[in-house]
Amino acid sequence: MTTAGSQSDPRTTDEFIKGLWRDNPVFVQVLGMCPVLAVTNTARNALAMGLATMFVLVMSNIVVSSIRNFIPKQVRIATFILVIATFVTIVDYVIQAISLDLHKALGAFISLIVVNCVILGRAEAFASKNKIVPSALDGLGMGLGFTFALLCLGVVRELLGSGAIFGVHVFPDRYQDWVIMILPSGGFFTLGAWLLVFNAIKKRKANAAGTAKEAA
Amino acid sequence: MSEMTTLAPPEVPTWRMYRAMVGIGLLCGLLIVSVFQLTTPIIAKNRAEALQKAVFEVLPGAASSKTFVREGDRFVPLPDGASDSPGVGEERVYAGYDQGGALVGVAIEAEGMGYADVIKVLYGYGFDQSAIVGLKVLESKETPGLGDKIEKDPAFRENFQALDVSLDGSGKAASHPIEVVPHGTKTSPWQIDAITGATISSKAIGGLLGKSTAYWMPILAPRRGDFEESR
Numbered sequence: 001m002t003t004a005g006s007q008s009d010p011r012t013t014d015e016f017i018k019g020l021w022r023d024n025p026v027f028v029q030v031l032g033m034c035p036v037l038a039v040t041n042t043a044r045n046a047l048a049m050g051l052a053t054m055f056v057l058v059m060s061n062i063v064v065s066s067i068r069n070f071i072p073k074q075v076r077i078a079t080f081i082l083v084i085a086t087f088v089t090i091v092d093y094v095i096q097a098i099s100l101d102l103h104k105a106l107g108a109f110i111s112l113i114v115v116n117c118v119i120l121g122r123a124e125a126f127a128s129k130n131k132i133v134p135s136a137l138d139g140l141g142m143g144l145g146f147t148f149a150l151l152c153l154g155v156v157r158e159l160l161g162s163g164a165i166f167g168v169h170v171f172p173d174r175y176q177d178w179v180i181m182i183l184p185s186g187g188f189f190t191l192g193a194w195l196l197v198f199n200a201i202k203k204r205k206a207n208a209a210g211t212a213k214e215a216a
Numbered sequence: 217m218s219e220m221t222t223l224a225p226p227e228v229p230t231w232r233m234y235r236a237m238v239g240i241g242l243l244c245g246l247l248i249v250s251v252f253q254l255t256t257p258i259i260a261k262n263r264a265e266a267l268q269k270a271v272f273e274v275l276p277g278a279a280s281s282k283t284f285v286r287e288g289d290r291f292v293p294l295p296d297g298a299s300d301s302p303g304v305g306e307e308r309v310y311a312g313y314d315q316g317g318a319l320v321g322v323a324i325e326a327e328g329m330g331y332a333d334v335i336k337v338l339y340g341y342g343f344d345q346s347a348i349v350g351l352k353v354l355e356s357k358e359t360p361g362l363g364d365k366i367e368k369d370p371a372f373r374e375n376f377q378a379l380d381v382s383l384d385g386s387g388k389a390a391s392h393p394i395e396v397v398p399h400g401t402k403t404s405p406w407q408i409d410a411i412t413g414a415t416i417s418s419k420a421i422g423g424l425l426g427k428s429t430a431y432w433m434p435i436l437a438p439r440r441g442d443f444e445e446s447r
Contacts, residue, residue: 072233075237078237085244093252093256
């Protein structure tokens with residue numbers, strides 16, 4: 001797959017693009033499923049969770065990348081977790097300061113960003129081996145990809161489950177809400193449907209390109 | 217490190233590991249403390265505003281509010297600079313006053329077990345009406361689409377515009393305990409018209425209000441003066 005970008009440094013652009021699409025953490029890597037299923041019952045919650053995760057991802061990638069030569073191999077995971085936990089705590093306070101309602105809606109899942117495997121995964125697999133700028137872009141791309149995936153679920157679930165998007169009603173009052181969509185099981189249905197869509201798109205692209213490379 | 221080809225772990229002095237972890241730990245601690253210092257006043261302000269908004273919501277007509285602490289069988293204003301969250305065993309109520317400074321009523325927090333988890337509510341008690349004049353659900357995890365109607369359903373919310381909780385002659389017990397009745401059969405002002413399909417959640421609200429009013433009314437009703445004097 002080629003990146004359409006015509007930037008001077010195609011590799012840097014690629015670090016950014018890959019998280020959005022080719023290696024999307026949710027739809028391709030299927031990582032971090034817990035918040036994906038749990039807090040996407042409205043578009044607003046999904047967006048907030050995605051942005052919070054993105055912030056932690058970018059910051060921890062930057063810090064991990066900048067201290068990568070200072071950390072002995074034996075204690076690297078412990079150090080990464082410490083860095084990630086710090087930024088999650090910061091996000092927790094900042095969200096409380098922005099909106100208590102939002103903090104209540106996201107509940108325990110803010111603290112649980114610590115154990116989101118996307119973040120530790122990127123720190124270990126990318127940031128600990130690369131320079132700061134590519135690491136920041138990698139975090140930004142992965143974070144945006146994660147946010148995009150959460151929004152995909154959140155919009156569909158809120159639309160069908162409450163007849164609204166971002167709290168704005170779009171369906172007539174006669175519309176009977178599909179309550180199941182805002183319950184946990186609705187998360188699984190929506191995720192399944194989106195995986196179907198994304199895999200179909202990927203397959204068609206692979207066929208059209210006629211490449212021998214199979215699409216995992 | 218590139219020259220190390222043996223399978224044995226590379227020789228890293230322990231002090232380097234300590235240095236790395238303690239160094240990062242200190243930096244992280246510093247970062248958290250500074251963010252905590254920055255956000256704490258904002259969070260406290262948000263909390264106070266949310267509570268004030270809830271108090272105004274359950275006491276229609278209120279324009280200002282004041283926190284009171286129960287001391288034995290009387291109520292005293294919360295001293296300035298007291299902590300935002302009540303201490304152990306401390307009971308707080310929130311008095312609401314209208315534009316002219318006249319007492320509208322008192323808002324009380326109550327909680328009880330619902331269908332899914334504990335439901336927390338704030339309700340307003342009007343001295344003039346001897347009734348609950350407003351109710352707001354502060355916290356609930358009731359089933360979306362069914363039980364969570366206790367928060368929004370307009371017909372259900374009407375129950376709490378004037379729910380009779382007057383005391384009987386002895387001043388110790390309610391003249392009519394709060395009752396939850398099936399939807400559409402409400403006839404008396406002390407009855408709550410349940411939501412169809414959310415009977416358990418409706419009954420939970422009735423139950424927690426009944427318990428809370430049975431506790432508070434005998435103490436609160438005769439102490440109207442405590443809230444008016446301190447104005």
